[in-house]
Amino acid sequence: MGEQGKAKAANGRYNTDEVTKRVVWTQSAGHCELCGADLMHDYRAGKPMRWGEVAHILPASPKGPRGREDHDETKAESLTSDTANLMLLCPSCHDKIDRDADGYPESDLSGLHQAYLERVRLAATTPDGGRAIPVVVQSQHFTTINDISVRDLLVAMSSEGLTAFDHPIKITFPAPSHRGRDAHYWQNIQDSVQHELKHQLTRRGGAYGDAPALAVVGLADIPALIMLGQSLGDRSKRLLFSYNREHQLRWPNQSAEPPNFLFSPPVDGEGPLALVLSLSAQVPPRDVEEALPGARIAELSIPEPSYAMVQNRRVIHAFRDALQTHLSRLEAMTAGTIHVFAAIPAALAIEFGALLTTQHQHAYLIFDRDKDNQNRFTPTLQLGRQAQEVH
Known part of the structure; x- marks a missing residue:
């Protein structure tokens, strides 16, 4: 942290250094992370203008909004130039989250912050302005029926700023016969992946030029899912969604760090x-x-x-x-x-x-x-x- 980031203002708050502020503006693409307002343009004056504010999730002082008992001077200082703790907001949203700290707790703001950054990354890396073909692949051999609806995938896509184009693809693998998951069963799975799915993707890729981006969720045998991944190929632009019973297709914790592998x-x-x-x-x-x-x-x-x-x-x-x-x-x-x-x-x-x-x-x-x-x-x-x- 630079000396400027360590400086403490007269009001007892630590100041975020200018380098970190520029990073926050860049990673937020110059828009308010809550209301989406363009903070790089003054529509009243009709000219470019930076009018956003870098806001703290956990405060820049021990006694600020959302400050906990363990939020002491050391933590306030260390977090004041931590981009994971900083959001770009318009003045109205900044005032709102600080006046109503109970209504905007740390967990909610951190989740919104991570989801917003994910949408920015998505828009920057996905062709056709953040559009993708929804793909649902599932099997029928589980004891309880797990049906992933296309609507649920569309809602999950929308929450990340991703819109669907063309008709969704939904493939349900054939159920095992009375012989169980034998060689014939795996051949049927292979046929479903390599023929039905590949045929649909090839046809749509031809209609849209480059290989389309895919929003994919699967729920099946591990070997079948590995085969699905190989069939999609590493070159495809894909965004994988994960299904679980409690959260469905919503991410349980956008701000959680990956585990140590x-x-x-x-x-x-x-x-x-x-x-x-x-x-x-x-x-x-x-x-x-x-x-x-x-x-x-x-x-x-x-x-x-x-x-x-x-x-x-x-x-x-x-x-x-x-x-x-x-x-x-x-x-x-x-x-x-x-x-x-x-x-x-x-x-x-x-x-x-x-x-x-x-x-x-x-x-x-x-x-x-x-x-x-x-x-x-x-x-x-x-x-x-x-x-x-x-x-």
């Missing part, structure tokens, strides 16, 4: 390589060794695996960054197949599949738990180089 490399040796992803639940090593005797296990995990780990889209990006480097290292260790045992949320399964399309030439054999076989891991399908259906 921990990687344990495999031991030296000649055994087959197993990549274990323990993110939504812990995968016991004995279950992997039972399915793949002599396996050399590499594991990507987090301190407390949970199905609720995907708190916001930044978690998906952090997962991708953590996995990318380790995949390249694992591929350098073997010319053979990499065996995948994954306990991961649906959105991360899709992202994993998309990642396999970027310069990863190895074959990946995906295992999944088979309820008809005492919930043991069994090989389901093979992706990547020389990919073929596993019988």
